[in-house]
Amino acid sequence: xxxxxxxxSRDVAKLAHVSRTTVSFxxxxxxxxxxxxxxxKRVLDAAKKLNYSPNVAGKKLVSGKSYTIGLxxxxxxxxxxxxxxxxxxxxxxxxxxxxxxFHVLLxxxxxxxxxxxxxxxxxxxxxxxxxxxxxxxxTALMHLHEQRVPILLMGQLPDTSIPFVDVNxxxxxxxxxxxxxxxxxxxxGMITNAPLSYTSAKQRRDGYLHALKKxxxxxxxxxxxxxxxxxxxxxEAMKSLLLLTPRPTAVFVASDVxxxxxxxxxxxAKLRIPKDIAVVGFDDIPLAEYYDPPLTTIxxxxxxxxxxxxxxxxxxxxxxxxxxxxxxxxxxxxxxxxSP
Amino acid sequence: xxxxxxxxSRDVAKLAHVSRTTVSFxxxxxxxxxxxxxxxKRVLDAAKKLNYSPNVAGKKLVSGKSYTIGLxxxxxxxxxxxxxxxxxxxxxxxxxxxxxxFHVLLxxxxxxxxxxxxxxxxxxxxxxxxxxxxxxxxTALMHLHEQRVPILLMGQLPDTSIPFVDVNxxxxxxxxxxxxxxxxxxxxGMITNAPLSYTSAKQRRDGYLHALKKxxxxxxxxxxxxxxxxxxxxxEAMKSLLLLTPRPTAVFVASDVxxxxxxxxxxxAKLRIPKDIAVVGFDDIPLAEYYDPPLTTIxxxxxxxxxxxxxxxxxxxxxxxxxxxxxxxxxxxxxxxxSP
DNA sequence: CTGAATTAGTAACACGTGTTAGTTAAAACG
DNA sequence: CGTTTTAACTAACACGTGTTACTAATTCAG
Numbered sequence: 001x002x003x004x005x006x007x008x009s010r011d012v013a014k015l016a017h018v019s020r021t022t023v024s025f026x027x028x029x030x031x032x033x034x035x036x037x038x039x040x041k042r043v044l045d046a047a048k049k050l051n052y053s054p055n056v057a058g059k060k061l062v063s064g065k066s067y068t069i070g071l072x073x074x075x076x077x078x079x080x081x082x083x084x085x086x087x088x089x090x091x092x093x094x095x096x097x098x099x100x101x102f103h104v105l106l107x108x109x110x111x112x113x114x115x116x117x118x119x120x121x122x123x124x125x126x127x128x129x130x131x132x133x134x135x136x137x138x139t140a141l142m143h144l145h146e147q148r149v150p151i152l153l154m155g156q157l158p159d160t161s162i163p164f165v166d167v168n169x170x171x172x173x174x175x176x177x178x179x180x181x182x183x184x185x186x187x188x189g190m191i192t193n194a195p196l197s198y199t200s201a202k203q204r205r206d207g208y209l210h211a212l213k214k215x216x217x218x219x220x221x222x223x224x225x226x227x228x229x230x231x232x233x234x235x236e237a238m239k240s241l242l243l244l245t246p247r248p249t250a251v252f253v254a255s256d257v258x259x260x261x262x263x264x265x266x267x268x269a270k271l272r273i274p275k276d277i278a279v280v281g282f283d284d285i286p287l288a289e290y291y292d293p294p295l296t297t298i299x300x301x302x303x304x305x306x307x308x309x310x311x312x313x314x315x316x317x318x319x320x321x322x323x324x325x326x327x328x329x330x331x332x333x334x335x336x337x338x339s340p
Numbered sequence: 341x342x343x344x345x346x347x348x349s350r351d352v353a354k355l356a357h358v359s360r361t362t363v364s365f366x367x368x369x370x371x372x373x374x375x376x377x378x379x380x381k382r383v384l385d386a387a388k389k390l391n392y393s394p395n396v397a398g399k400k401l402v403s404g405k406s407y408t409i410g411l412x413x414x415x416x417x418x419x420x421x422x423x424x425x426x427x428x429x430x431x432x433x434x435x436x437x438x439x440x441x442f443h444v445l446l447x448x449x450x451x452x453x454x455x456x457x458x459x460x461x462x463x464x465x466x467x468x469x470x471x472x473x474x475x476x477x478x479t480a481l482m483h484l485h486e487q488r489v490p491i492l493l494m495g496q497l498p499d500t501s502i503p504f505v506d507v508n509x510x511x512x513x514x515x516x517x518x519x520x521x522x523x524x525x526x527x528x529g530m531i532t533n534a535p536l537s538y539t540s541a542k543q544r545r546d547g548y549l550h551a552l553k554k555x556x557x558x559x560x561x562x563x564x565x566x567x568x569x570x571x572x573x574x575x576e577a578m579k580s581l582l583l584l585t586p587r588p589t590a591v592f593v594a595s596d597v598x599x600x601x602x603x604x605x606x607x608x609a610k611l612r613i614p615k616d617i618a619v620v621g622f623d624d625i626p627l628a629e630y631y632d633p634p635l636t637t638i639x640x641x642x643x644x645x646x647x648x649x650x651x652x653x654x655x656x657x658x659x660x661x662x663x664x665x666x667x668x669x670x671x672x673x674x675x676x677x678x679s680p
Numbered sequence: 681c682t683g684a685a686t687t688a689g690t691a692a693c694a695c696g697t698g699t700t701a702g703t704t705a706a707a708a709c710g
Numbered sequence: 711c712g713t714t715t716t717a718a719c720t721a722a723c724a725c726g727t728g729t730t731a732c733t734a735a736t737t738c739a740g
Contacts, residue, residue: 019689020690021689021729022690024729054463055727056465058727058728061401061727081427082627086427091448094448103445103460106445107443122391123396286571287597290574290600292604292632349696362718370699373718374718375718379719398698399696401724402725404725
């Protein structure tokens with residue numbers, strides 16, 4: 001037994017004793033055609049009675065639009081696993097899309113096999129792509145952009161004209177490090193959130209460098225270590241930092257998740273936070289407030305980022321054009337007890 | 341200037357000097373028709389040269405299938421925000437779907453305004469629905485099921501015949517509490533992960549009760565408090581527990597995130613974990629290992645849950661039928677330092 | 681009263697695909 | 711040689727929708 005047959009606009013037309021055209025006019029509120037009030041009511045009643053809703057496949061075919069955006073995640077699986085930041089972004093995207101009557105198709109992509117998402121466009125599955133975590137070596141991306149496919153990046157890509165939204169991570173990192181400097185720290189370590197081939201990692205590192213330069217502190221490359229999204233990487237990096245002499249008196253860890261690993265290393269070394277070593281994180285994940293000690297960190301507008309991304313992509317899709325092609329959202333410092 | 345015109349199967353046909361039908365036969369590897377090797381090559385070359393990929397809207401229209409599944413999340417926004425469990429599930433679903441050539445449409449739904457997702461089906465946007473966090477008062481769900489719409493629940497719903505996948509949370513909770521009992525604890529508190537109107541919360545509570553009964557320990561309702569996904573709720577609940585006399589010597593917190601709040605409350609009361617109070621969590625979020633102390637918890641096969649859900653839903657969609665309508669995945673105890 | 685304008689609605693096409701029923705030419709058979 | 715089978719393809723329809731061009735009936739202007 002197959003599923004019950006779908007009701008089509010033809011069924012509605014038949015029940016209301018009008019043509020299918022008339023049904024279409026009424027249900028889509030087409031302007032410029034005149035329909036008598038009586039007929040309109042008859043059609044609307046029929047539609048309601050049959051519980052009619054139009055088949056998107058038909059709509060799609062004739063309009064060329066799918067009213068769906070593709071949210072492509074170029075993060076590695078392990079990042080997605082540990083990233084407490086992502087759900088909020090996704091929720092923001094969804095909310096913006098829903099408001100405009102769009103749907104969201106989720107497409108995690110292995111960063112190594114990038115470009116597999118192009119088929120979403122060529123097959124007309126989605127009207128545009130919201131790309132989180134763009135990579136520079138992504139040639140498929142450039143190709144799509146040249147073909148004027150609506151694309152919006154979440155995260156920046158140097159040397160391109162593709163519009164993007166991003167958080168001002170550099171400024172955020174600078175905020176974090178400046179905070180430490182103002183509290184008297186001079187020897188400040190850093191653990192990145194990811195390998196420096198990721199723009200997001202580079203930006204945060206640059207913010208760190210900026211802050212030091214501004215304060216005329218000397219920069220010691222030995223103080224900068226790489227994390228890779230995981231607490232484990234923070235744990236290991238911190239152990240290395242603790243072996244340095246003189247020991248840094250503070251650390252800026254460019255990811256809360258990584259910072260939690262780092263803090264565990266500090267505790268296991270029987271050092272106190274912030275007395276022996278101050279720690280500032282980045283992301284303000286929900287748990288940051290409830291760590292011991294509560295983590296000073298940089299709050300990112302995660303939901304807002306997703307929302308802005310979705311909203312702007314849809315505007316591009318609808319050909320409305322953006323008055324400013326790109327948007328940088330500001331972050332803010334949340335002072336808790338892991339820093340003095 | 342509008343986007344470049346899509347290339348259709350007609351273009352391929354023209355270039356290869358054959359009919360559109362032939363193109364369709366070749367590209368879909370239709371069996372039972374004979375095509376000369378030469379023609380086949382000509383068509384395949386033409387398709388490649390034009391970079392042709394079929395428009396899903398057309399396919400959809402004629403086949404009635406969309407090769408897309410809807411992943412409907414009935415969690416409240418705050419739960420999604422704090423739930424570190426979700427990304428892994430989503431990834432599992434995506435992976436299973438991709439393997440079968442399906443896409444995943446993400447649809448968070450406000451639990452209060454349930455049923456809005458029915459349109460995904462009636463509009464033919466998706467072929468089936470994977471529903472995470474089903475609610476008993478969801479009448480739209482029952483209605484869809486009666487209409488033989490392919491549905492699979494992630495989480496159980498009593499008194500229905502809708503197939504589901506779930507983790508055996510009751511057994512998991514029992515594991516956790518039994519572990520505490522074996523280590524000599526007799527007065528064990530519990531903080532739920534969510535209000536008891538959620539099945540997942542009730543299951544975990546039942547596991548707790550089971551374990552106590554089995555060990556012939558008496559049950560004290562005052563020892564059971566409610567959390568609501570957030571660390572904050574765990575913090576508050578724990579503060580209440582600490583005021584009881586005699587104080588419980590151990591706590592089972594049915595969510596790692598909530599447990600982190602609870603542990604902070606313990607520390608602020610200057611009590612030691614696990615010496616004064618042992619703590620066991622639930623979920624095994626990535627951060628559990630790196631808390632201080634590392635959290636003993638129940639590991640849930642999050643990725644496996646998503647994967648099984650996606651895989652089984654697609655099997656239902658394709659009419660293959662499941663040999664067992666439902667699946668319970670087992671969880672396991674991860675012993676770390678927050679318990680003796 | 682006549683031609684023009686308005687009202688209310690419809691027939692017919694287009695979108696891109698899969699598929700059934702047929703057609704033509706060559707090969708096989710008796 | 712005449713008939714049947716087979717290989718290699720194609721014309722035409724169906725899917726459900728939006729939209730343009732058109733018609734028939736009524737109202738309006740002069």
